[in-house]
Amino acid sequence: MADVLSQAQIDALLNAVRSGDKDLEESSEKQEKKYQKYDFSSPRKFTKDRIKMLNGIFDNYSRVIGSRLNARLRSTCEITVESIEEQRYYEFSNALTEGDVLGMIDVELKGQMQETPAMLYISTSTALSMMDRMLGGEGAVDEELEDDYSYTDLELKLYEDLAEDTVKIMDRSWENYVPINFTYSRTEVNPTLNQVIGLDETVVIVDLKLAFPNLAGRMSICLPGEVLTNVFAEISRESPLRRTAAEDKSEEIFDKLRDSKLEIIAELASTQLSLSDIYHLNVGDVIDLGQPKESPIYLEIGGYHWFTGKMGTHKKNMAVKIDEVCYQLEQRSE
Numbered sequence: 001m002a003d004v005l006s007q008a009q010i011d012a013l014l015n016a017v018r019s020g021d022k023d024l025e026e027s028s029e030k031q032e033k034k035y036q037k038y039d040f041s042s043p044r045k046f047t048k049d050r051i052k053m054l055n056g057i058f059d060n061y062s063r064v065i066g067s068r069l070n071a072r073l074r075s076t077c078e079i080t081v082e083s084i085e086e087q088r089y090y091e092f093s094n095a096l097t098e099g100d101v102l103g104m105i106d107v108e109l110k111g112q113m114q115e116t117p118a119m120l121y122i123s124t125s126t127a128l129s130m131m132d133r134m135l136g137g138e139g140a141v142d143e144e145l146e147d148d149y150s151y152t153d154l155e156l157k158l159y160e161d162l163a164e165d166t167v168k169i170m171d172r173s174w175e176n177y178v179p180i181n182f183t184y185s186r187t188e189v190n191p192t193l194n195q196v197i198g199l200d201e202t203v204v205i206v207d208l209k210l211a212f213p214n215l216a217g218r219m220s221i222c223l224p225g226e227v228l229t230n231v232f233a234e235i236s237r238e239s240p241l242r243r244t245a246a247e248d249k250s251e252e253i254f255d256k257l258r259d260s261k262l263e264i265i266a267e268l269a270s271t272q273l274s275l276s277d278i279y280h281l282n283v284g285d286v287i288d289l290g291q292p293k294e295s296p297i298y299l300e301i302g303g304y305h306w307f308t309g310k311m312g313t314h315k316k317n318m319a320v321k322i323d324e325v326c327y328q329l330e331q332r333s334e
Contacts, residue, residue: 044086045086045202045225045229046086046204046225046228046232050228050232051084051086051204053177054084054204054206054223055081055084057173057174057177058081058084058173058206058208058221059081060173061169061170061172061173062079062080062081062208063079064169064172064173065079065166065169066078066079068165068166068169069130069166072134072165073130073133073134073139074133075133075139075212075213076212076213077210077211077212078210078211079208079209079210079211079219080208080209080211081206081207081208081209082207082208082209082218083205083206083207084204084205084206084207085204085205085207086202086203086204086205086225087202087203087204087205088199088200088201088202088203089197089198089199089200089201089202089203089222090199090200091205092203092205092220092222093191093192093195093199096121096191096192097147097148097192098148098190098192099124099146099147099148099149099150099151099190100121100124100190100191100192101121101122101124101127101151101156101159101187101188101189101191102119102120102121102187102188102191103119103120103121103122103159103160103163103167103184103186103187103188104117104118104119104184104185104186104187104188104196105117105118105119105120105167105170105182105183105184105185106182106183106184106185107180107181107182107227108180108181108182108183109178109179109180109227109230109231109234110178110179110180110234114224114226114227114230115226116196116197116224116226116227117185117196117224118182118221118222118223118224118227119196119221119222120163120166120167120184120219120220120221120222121219121220121221121222122159122162122163122217122218122219123217123218123219124145124149124151125141125142125145125215125217126210126215126217126218126219127155127159127162128141128142128145128155129141129212129214129215129217130162131155131158131159131162134158134161134162135158138214139212139213139214139215140214141214141215150189151189156187156189159187160184160187163184163187164184166219167182167183167184168182168183168184170182177235178231178234178235180231197224201224201225201226202224202225203222203223203224203225204222204223204225204228205220205221205222205223206220206221206222206223207219207220208220208221262301262302263301264299264300264301265299265300265301266297266298266299266300266309266311266320267297267298267299267300268289268291268295268297268311269289269290269291269295270289271287271288271289271290273287294310296308296309296310296323297309297310297311297320298326299320299322305326306325306326307322307323307324307325307326308322308323308324308326309321309322309323310323
């Protein structure tokens, strides 16, 4: 006869089922949060490969600028690429306050100046700490710094000097792809009142994390989508030219190799003697090579047998006449 479950056991099973359903719902909600919503009304302008290329470029830039700041600020500073995202400009602009400062960067692509500038943003606390180090301080951070803090004229001058030094080495990270120059042009105070780009224009925001011994700050670079479109188009056009240049380079390398000099060794035969026999050798002694005098002579180049030939004379000089090429190259045994 089957066992009959008590009411308590039935209630326990129902609670377990409800708890399991709840856990499934919570896990599914957590899993859904991992996916980023895609706005089909505003499709992405740049592919993942382009974003990956930018990540490599600015990863190299972060190492270069890190070494630069370490020397100038006399402090250890680790800079890493935190994120590279395609956004609308209003998303970047809305995060700024009236007291923030933007550095305008002129972009010159193969001698042609782009209409829309790039922008550099350094968080206020980070910039003030870096200025303090520039003036010989320890990079003290003001814990009571107001959100709408306004830079003084002296701080603006220091900001420009720091930003200009940061921007002028940015083009080194692009030189493997396309010749491009970045030049610091001016400083915009209260950027919320000065819209250099349309709010709905596409931009790519590069967020860099700066880690000092007593501060963790950030620096952002805003690259206009129009400028990046021109840059990527130029990179695509440069690709076949780069392949041609590489081929021409290889021909130049081979021309250099053809004119290089190599030592050729003609080896009639080889034998082994004991050290005592070598010690007692005198002028006129004969060493048996174990081969007839008509045996072929091997020509060695770089430790390999390349040719076989016969010993002879040419214009009263000792010479070797090549008979055949050794297609199976065997390295000379030591």
